[in-house]
Amino acid sequence: MLSPYIPIAIFVVVATGFALFTLVFSGLLHPEKYNKVKLEPYECGIEPLTDARDRYSIRYYLVAMLFVIFDVETVFMFPWAVIFDKLLLFGLIEMLVFIFILVVGYYYAWQKGALEWV
Amino acid sequence: MVDTLVIPILKILIVLNATLVAVTYMVLLERKVIAWAQSRLGPMRVGPYGILQPVADAVKLMIKEDITPTRADKWVFTAAPIISMVPALIVYAVIPFGPEVNLFGRRVTLFITDVNVGLLYIVSVASVGVYGIILAGYASNSKFPLLASLRASAQLISYEVAVTLTLVSVILMAGSLSMVSIVRAQESSHLWYAFVQPLAFGIFVIGSLAETNRAPFDMPEAEQELTGGFHTEYSGMRFALFFLAEYANMIVVSSVATTLFLGGWLRPFPSVAMLSVLDVVPSWTWFLIKSFLFLYFFIWIRATLPIANLVVTGIVKVVLL
Numbered sequence: 001m002l003s004p005y006i007p008i009a010i011f012v013v014v015a016t017g018f019a020l021f022t023l024v025f026s027g028l029l030h031p032e033k034y035n036k037v038k039l040e041p042y043e044c045g046i047e048p049l050t051d052a053r054d055r056y057s058i059r060y061y062l063v064a065m066l067f068v069i070f071d072v073e074t075v076f077m078f079p080w081a082v083i084f085d086k087l088l089l090f091g092l093i094e095m096l097v098f099i100f101i102l103v104v105g106y107y108y109a110w111q112k113g114a115l116e117w118v
Numbered sequence: 119m120v121d122t123l124v125i126p127i128l129k130i131l132i133v134l135n136a137t138l139v140a141v142t143y144m145v146l147l148e149r150k151v152i153a154w155a156q157s158r159l160g161p162m163r164v165g166p167y168g169i170l171q172p173v174a175d176a177v178k179l180m181i182k183e184d185i186t187p188t189r190a191d192k193w194v195f196t197a198a199p200i201i202s203m204v205p206a207l208i209v210y211a212v213i214p215f216g217p218e219v220n221l222f223g224r225r226v227t228l229f230i231t232d233v234n235v236g237l238l239y240i241v242s243v244a245s246v247g248v249y250g251i252i253l254a255g256y257a258s259n260s261k262f263p264l265l266a267s268l269r270a271s272a273q274l275i276s277y278e279v280a281v282t283l284t285l286v287s288v289i290l291m292a293g294s295l296s297m298v299s300i301v302r303a304q305e306s307s308h309l310w311y312a313f314v315q316p317l318a319f320g321i322f323v324i325g326s327l328a329e330t331n332r333a334p335f336d337m338p339e340a341e342q343e344l345t346g347g348f349h350t351e352y353s354g355m356r357f358a359l360f361f362l363a364e365y366a367n368m369i370v371v372s373s374v375a376t377t378l379f380l381g382g383w384l385r386p387f388p389s390v391a392m393l394s395v396l397d398v399v400p401s402w403t404w405f406l407i408k409s410f411l412f413l414y415f416f417i418w419i420r421a422t423l424p425i426a427n428l429v430v431t432g433i434v435k436v437v438l439l
Contacts, residue, residue, distance in 0.1 A: 004234075006122060012204065012208055019200040019204060038185060040188065041190075071278060078289060
């Protein structure tokens with residue numbers, strides 16, 4: 001049952017191991033001559049005055065929330081698509097109803113201006 | 119024991135090494151093709167026609183000084199390139215390079231594993247990679263990488279749904295999520311799905327350009343505006359891992375497109391008996407040729423089109439005003 005997943009687990013271990021190995025290996029090779037200016041964050045030569053993680057408006061956050069809804073919707077469509085040839089017309093109507101409900105919600109969000117770049 | 123452990127490990131090592139070599143030569147190919155597109159020669163110094171350039175690049179990145187900025191979050195800063203690279207590599211676990219072949223008197227499948235939710239696995243693993251970019255921008259604690267990582271997430275949420283929906287059309291045709299079954303279904307229906315679902319194929323290509331942050335959708339890395347994007351603060355090997363992840367993602371996307379829409383390991387026109395002479399070419403060669411053409415298309419696009427926010431706003435203005 002789980003046997004097809006064993007190679008995937010091995011691959012995760014091998015890939016992570018490769019990444020760690022290269023980091024450690026290059027850590028042994030590369031020079032380390034640091035100074036204060038070199039270690040500053042890059043800001044075109046100007047000394048950064050504030051922390052970069054300032055509070056500012058992420059303008060697309062409503063779009064991001066809608067994305068969650070519609071991405072979950074696509075995941076619902078995956079199993080439906082697999083057995084579509086058994087469900088036939090019944091499955092098609094079911095899916096149309098499902099998408100119709102989503103489209104109504106989408107239209108509402110659109111009219112409310114959720115897709116505007118605020 | 120041999121079948122469950124030794125052979126998968128051998129295959130994983132082969133695929134990993136092939137990917138790394140492919141990535142380094144992909145970089146050279148890109149530089150060469152763009153150079154030719156602009157009437158330049160490209161890399162010519164290292165080895166004949168510059169073919170040893172990738173080796174020189176790898177050595178250089180290996181022995182480069184690796185800087186962690188003082189304000190950065192040290193652990194996340196180191197973890198981000200790993201989080202970005204590992205998903206890009208492990209997607210190859212379910213990509214079928216060919217059917218079964220006889221090798222040293224043993225039936226060997228030319229794919230690492232065939233899980234029955236292969237396509238779902240690819241979609242989910244591939245979208246983990248963007249976490250690496252977002253964490254890199256956040257951990258750098260520098261303004262340009264932070265802006266670039268926000269752009270990367272904006273780009274992901276803009277194109278992810280469209281790309282995933284195109285996959286649904288493929289599943290509808292094949293009736294399965296397993297990558298091997300999808301190729302088999304194309305074999306039995308004698309058609310590549312690119313011809314049955316041209317719209318889905320087109321959307322998938324454009325969407326995957328955006329998801330791999332390639333030109334003309336390379337806003338997260340727009341050198342003109344963000345001085346290098348999310349890896350502005352990265353240097354040395356950690357930068358190399360991001361670079362590797364980006365190009366490995368391109369190869370993944372072209373392999374997925376080949377499997378889903380271009381018939382995977384099948385030869386062109388699988389139904390035409392006259393062309394059966396083409397069967398002398400091993401099936402995995404067809405897979406590699408198709409993937410290569412797809413990668414070439416990516417480079418070609420980059421050499422041809424300007425960055426998308428100009429293109430898109432231009433189109434919007436022409437259509438709407």
